[in-house]
Amino acid sequence: MKFLDEAKVYVRSGDGGNGCVAFRREKFIEFGGPSGGNGGRGGDVIVECVDGLNTLIDYRYQQHFKAQRGHNGMGKDRSGANGADIILKVPAGTQIFEDDGETLIADLTRVGERVVLARGGNGGFGNAHFKSSTNRAPRRANPGLAGEERWIRLRLKLIADAGLIGLPNAGKSTFLATVSAARPKIADYPFTTLHPGLGVVAVDGREFVLADIPGLIEGAHEGAGLGDRFLGHVERCRVLLHLVDGTGEHAGAAYKIVRAELAAYGHGLAEKSEIVALNKADALTPEQLKQQTARLKRAAKKAPLIVSGATGEGVPAVLRALVSVIDTARQQVTERPRESVWQP
Numbered sequence: 341m342k343f344l345d346e347a348k349v350y351v352r353s354g355d356g357g358n359g360c361v362a363f364r365r366e367k368f369i370e371f372g373g374p375s376g377g378n379g380g381r382g383g384d385v386i387v388e389c390v391d392g393l394n395t396l397i398d399y400r401y402q403q404h405f406k407a408q409r410g411h412n413g414m415g416k417d418r419s420g421a422n423g424a425d426i427i428l429k430v431p432a433g434t435q436i437f438e439d440d441g442e443t444l445i446a447d448l449t450r451v452g453e454r455v456v457l458a459r460g461g462n463g464g465f466g467n468a469h470f471k472s473s474t475n476r477a478p479r480r481a482n483p484g485l486a487g488e489e490r491w492i493r494l495r496l497k498l499i500a501d502a503g504l505i506g507l508p509n510a511g512k513s514t515f516l517a518t519v520s521a522a523r524p525k526i527a528d529y530p531f532t533t534l535h536p537g538l539g540v541v542a543v544d545g546r547e548f549v550l551a552d553i554p555g556l557i558e559g560a561h562e563g564a565g566l567g568d569r570f571l572g573h574v575e576r577c578r579v580l581l582h583l584v585d586g587t588g589e590h591a592g593a594a595y596k597i598v599r600a601e602l603a604a605y606g607h608g609l610a611e612k613s614e615i616v617a618l619n620k621a622d623a624l625t626p627e628q629l630k631q632q633t634a635r636l637k638r639a640a641k642k643a644p645l646i647v648s649g650a651t652g653e654g655v656p657a658v659l660r661a662l663v664s665v666i667d668t669a670r671q672q673v674t675e676r677p678r679e680s681v682w683q684p
């Protein structure tokens with residue numbers, strides 16, 4: 341178990357340190373006056389998006405994060421040190437929700453983005469702060485303010501440019517292994533892939549990220565097979581690559597099952613641009629190829645690309661088709677301003 345895309349975490353910022361009541365008492369110095377220092381600020385809880393992570397697995401082992409409290413003020417006008425912040429490192433694509441799992445607090449999509457989830461409490465004033473012309477010897481100091489605590493939910497939606505979808509055994513992982521340096525598990529039984537994987541694909545001097553997710557089966561939206569929860573990881577893709585196994589019984593029917601699951605899942609997946617490809621062409625006789633292509637064309641209402649992830653035949657054409665969709669989508673996105681992220 342190395343992949344985790346949901347976690348519930350408790351965070352608490354540090355309390356402020358207390359102010360101090362003290363008086364200067366020193367030989368030969370009359371009326372030394374108040375000298376109690378202020379308390380330090382408590383540490384904040386910060387979430388930061390970092391490079392080189394693609395799982396929330398760390399939060400399986402530790403769920404409670406507390407920032408340090410501020411140190412108390414002391415005599416001789418010494419103020420307390422601030423408490424250290426605590427930083428939760430998360431991969432790009434992590435969304436932070438309130439405990440209800442619905443209210444979005446922040447969506448961290450770029451490396452380096454930071455959000456303060458809980459601010460540390462302010463330190464209290466020491467009695468030196470309260471001295472005035474009329475009160476030369478104040479005997480009061482403030483306690484530090486309490487920090488905040490909350491439960492939050494982290495949900496990872498991987499960021500990839502293109503996503504692979506299809507029935508189990510359609511050859512998705514094989515395709516990813518052929519076009520990238522990723523080495524997913526490949527075998528001739530359904531549900532070989534149990535969690536999403538990413539690979540970087542280079543084509544014509546360009547690069548994009550391709551995501552491989554577990555296969556979908558009929559009824560996935562009701563929990564059949566591995567369910568449709570992994571579809572969240574292709575929600576942010578600009579294009580889907582729908583692989584249909586040519587050696588299956590009916591390519592058109594296979595296509596329709598997956599489309600129905602996308603529609604049932606919602607979240608705009610069904611409207612996303614899609615490249616349809618008939619896979620495993622190397623294992624088909626010319627007649628079979630013709631028949632399956634015709635069936636798939638009828639179902640998808642457009643001519644599928646013919647490809648074999650195993651031999652690499654037809655792969656460059658598929659990659660070019662993906663890149664061209666990604667490029668047009670990128671242009672549209674840069675024209676639209678990014679929606680702002682909530683800041684406390």
Ligand SMILES: Nc1nc2c(ncn2[C@@H]2O[C@H](COP(=O)(O)OP(=O)(O)OP(=O)(O)O)[C@@H](O)[C@H]2O)c(=O)[nH]1
Pocket residue numbers: 506507508509510511512513514515525526527528529530531532533534553554555556619620621622623647648649650651
């Ligand atoms: N002949 C042929 N076999 C292929 C091709 N692509 C994949 N296969 C075989 O099909 C089987 C399934 O391949 P996978 O890549 O594991 O399929 P998957 O879609 O990732 O399957 P799940 O992870 O279970 O959803 C393996 O035995 C592959 O060797 C292909 O292009 N041609």
Ligand SMILES: [Mg+2]
Pocket residue numbers: 512513514524525526532533552553554555
């Ligand atoms: Mg697979």
